[in-house]
Structures are given as C-alpha cells and as structure tokens.
Amino acid sequence: MAEGIRVRLRQRGPIPLDATLQCAPGEVLALVGPSGSGKTTVLRAIAGLLRAAAGEIYSNGECWFDAQRGIHIEARRRRVGYVFQNYALFPHLSALHNVMEAMLDRPAAEREQRAREVLARVRLAGLEDRVPAALSGGQQQRVAVARALAREPQVLLLDEPFSAVDRATRQRLYRELAELRRDLAMPVILVTHDLDEALMLADQLCVLHQGRTLQAGEPYAVMTRPDSVEVAQLVGLRNVFRAGVVGHDEARAATIIEWRGHRLEARLQTAFAPGVQVTWAIPQGHIVLHRRDRPSRGERENPVSGPVVECVQLGENVALTVAVNGPERPPLFLTVPAHVARRNDIAAGVEIGLSLLAEGIHLMPADDSRTPAKPR
C-alpha cells in the first residue's frame, strides 16, 4: 500500500487536466505554474470539492477517488486540511470557534481545550476570542493553518497561503511554516507561483502548465536542469540557446557543444549524440564575471565576451544584458552585486568577459515544438 498521497487526474474540460503527483508523509511538494495553470483545480480535486472526469486519488492506501470504479468520497469525509488562498475563515465565529468547527468528531468536552492548544501552536494564544476581521492578515493565515491542522488531516493543502500578506509578515510565516513542518507527519502540498518560496520550503517541486504536470523532482534540480524548454521557461531560466553537440570527453567528464563559433564544455550528458542539435540553458548563478583589472585562473572555463547592452540597478544587485556575437542575437542575462558592478566600472556599452561554468550548462532536446519563441 502506498504511503502518503498519490494523485492522477485526467480530463479535457472545463479545465483541462493531465496531472500526476505523489507526496510522502512529512514531505512538502510545491506545485508551481503560472496563473491559470490548474494548480488550485488540482488541490480542489484532492479535497473532493471537484470531481475530475478520470483518474484516481489514494491517501495512505485509502481510495478517495477512482473514476473507473465510480468512487468519489465527499469532501467532508476526506481528512484534508485546506488553507484557502483568502483563508475562507468563518467571519462570524471567533478564532477559537473557527478551529473548533474542524474537530466535530471529537467529544464536545475536549474540543475547546484542544482548539486552544492548536491555536497556541501557531502562536495565537490570547487571541482566541477575536473574530477574523479583528485579526491581522498574518494572524488570519495562522487561524486558517490551525483550523486545517485541527482536522488531523491525512494531507495538508496550502493554496498560495502567503499571497495575501505583506512582505515582512511573509518572511516570518515562511520561518514558522518551516518550523511547523518538522512536526507534521502528513504530506503537505503547497501551491505557489513563487519559485523562491518553493525553493525555500519544498522538498519536491512539480511544474504544472495548462493542467499538465511537466516535471517533478528536487527543487534546485528542476530549476537548474529542466527536462524541456517549456519547463526552463516556466522556472524562469532566461539563458536558453541552441547549439550543436560536438562530442563527449569521458575522461574529463565533459560534453563539448558548439555555440556561435565557441566550443563550450558542458557537464557530461551522453544522452545527446554527437552531431545533434540541442537546446542548452545556464542558470544565472553559473555565469561568472571576469575582473577587468586582474585576470584570474577561472577565466579559462568557457570564456565569452561582449558589450553590455543594458545595465539596470535592482536594489543591491545589477541586472546585466550582454550581447555575445552580435546585437541581433539573443543576449546573455546575469545579475551581479551592485558593488561588483561599481568596482569593475560596468555600464552600458562596456565590453566584459564572462565564464560559463561547465557544471551549469544543461542540455535539452532541441525539437520542442511547444516552445512559443525558438531560442537561437
């Protein structure tokens, strides 16, 4: 019997779905994708608020939904803790009673005591008698989390739980969730469109687009080694280009590609035969700026150069756009700390040298017909 939650959903409409995901107890799975990609729909189907045309949902081996066998357990009979995007607290009930409503299967005498404990766990002791409107956004989110946990759920569903609070509160809630999850023995599915949030909180990342799950895996791996150009674009990789595979150098654990006349050394990826066309991507963190005053050893690794065409200060960082081999071709994007840019006198028009770290060069199949704009 499978532990945790196992979901497979298929339907053509009204909202198309072709999603498969799995999450083990104690694990946080981040479901990411642009708005309208079907993230909330997947959560609603897991909760039983929506019935997909085909597929199945199993929680700890218990069947919640099986279209073929005609099984659809009602939402109120599934043990899910659902934190809605706008929390959906009962506006006329106090925080305490909001939580108590989720524990009706416990003896009435225990409920209040237990609800107070759950509220204390999310640091709301002393605010039990306030109605939601008398609580701040962050406090409302905590009531929603407490109510979800009070249900003693088999799976915890969080639908963009940080989107309705200000930045400072969000940072605090991240820390609290990270702390809380250590004690949680159930699978947690977090819906978000914020990749940094996913990177910070999740053990697993699942990329969803137009209802289709495209790739799942360890977050950093998905974000730096996407399976396809489509995923690369969804996880925000901007440096995506075409190249030809020259060959593999097993001794140096490297694959050699040719890009705009440069021979680049990439991490060994033998799945791509010499001679084939590929798409390659490099995360910005794997592009190293050469110091203009004092060249160093690292500059031998895949050096390229070109003029800075755009230089935009974003707080403590500077976003650079660099034209490599002509201004008409797609440029390289990288971000450097503002002080580095200052020390090297970097400004629009200045010629700079860069190293593309071999470890970061990731190859993907070139024939990705779903790509909206073909990179060159």
Add this chain to the structure above:
Amino acid sequence: MDWSALTLSLKLAAWTVLILLPLGIWTGHALAALHFRGKAWVEALLALPLVLPPTVLGYYLLVAMGGASPVGQFYESVFGKPLVFSFEGLLLASVIFNIPFAIQPMQRGFEAIAPEVRDAAACCGLTRWRTLWRIELPLAWPGILSAVVLTFAHTLGEFGVVLMVGGSIPGETKTVAIAIYDRVQAFDTSGAGVMSAVLLLISLVAIGAAYFTNARSRIKRHG
C-alpha cells in the same frame, strides 16, 4: 380604533411570516446554490407578485379558490366551509403575494456568502445541516431579517388582494388597512387617522429594528 381589525392584521402578518420563513430559507438557499436551465424563469415567476396589480392577483386567487375551482371544492369537502372570504383563504393569498418579499432578500443573503466559506465548511467535515445552521444561516441573517420585516410590514399594508379574496368580514377578514378605508368612506377621518398612525408606528419600529440589528451585526463582523 378598530382593535379587532388590528389584531386580525397582526395575526395574519405573523402567520404569513411563520409560513414563509422556512419556505423562503429553503427556496432562497436553493436558488443561491443551484444553477440550472430556466432558473431565470423560475425567479421571474416568483417575482411576479411584485409587478402584478393587487386586484389582478386578487382576482385570480379568488377564481382559483372559489367554490367552482378544484382547490375550493377540495377545501370545502375537507373542512366543511368555503376557502374564500375566510381567514385561511386570506392567509393563503397573503403567503402567495408575499413570496417575492420573503424569497428575494433571503436569496441575496445566501448569495453574499463566499463560495470558499462553504468549501471550507465541507473540508472541516461539517454536514450539510450543520453548515446551514452554523455557517450559512448566521451569515445570511441580515437577508433573512429583511425578508421577515418586509413580509410582516407588507402584509399589514396590503389592501387590494385582501379586499378581493377576503371581502371585509369583521373579525374574519377585515384587516386594519380595510378598516381605515371603511372609516374614510364613513367620513370618520379621526378614526382613520388614529389607525393610520398606529400602522405607521408599527411599520417604522419593525423596519427601524431591522436596520439597527443589521448595522450592529456588520460592525461586529468587520471590527
């Protein structure tokens, strides 16, 4: 001052509210939750008494409840007295012409509840009955209260339908609105004035209480 007419009016209004309250909650809740083909037609039909001249509605009700109609004949065979020109007939008519005043505010009240709140109730494990009792009714309360007050006040003031269906039998179907008209016809303007003032006062208190309660529950909910 025609006390028996006033008592009759209050009794009629109270019974109308009592009957329409559960009926309105059920219908308003269903109309707010369900989306089906022809829903607009159902809503239009329920709103019809709002725009129909009371005498027209009264005429149809008189025909429908009269001794020649199946409804009238059935009633007479069971209770041994005619339905028209009786309190029961008047009550039936009152319930029908108050349908929009009862259902519409309640429907709006239920519609104002965010759908996620109902979803949250389901995810908390609440039964449908418990969701209605603990979540939906308290949240739709302003609408329900408006419906009660409107129905009550409207019943007190209805004239055309009452006259058509009930006639003007003292103690049975002569409501205060009809008594006022009778007083004026008899050139007893002071009697009509007193009764009008009493009716005005009752309506004012009822509607004032409704607004006051709604405002208070809004303040409580929105901090």
